Amino acid sequence: MAGGKKAKNMAHTAKGKVKETTGKATGNESLEFKGRAEQMKGDAKQTAQKAKDTLKH
Template sequence: MTNEKKPDGKTDEVKGKVKETVGEVTGDEELEAQGKGDQTKGDVKQAGEKLKDAVKDD
């Protein structure tokens, strides 16, 4: 088992925004779509963490 930390939601969001922007600038629609997907994944991770924290506090 590794001690490697998984990227958090914010990291995915930022990575996605960079991919999206590069895709827009270069005209790479696939990269742009991947960036949007990464941002969505980051949003979902953050929502899950907030939910987990809310349940833990109860």
């Protein structure tokens, strides 16, 4: 996987985890759900990139 894309996707996942945790701590359900969504977005992009890399080799 390209290093830059991998880092970007991992950043989405980490950023989502922070949002989710902050939402849980403050009782803000909206922030918590946005965090979960961002984590899923990052995970999906990582999976897609790994599949592309697998097909290239």
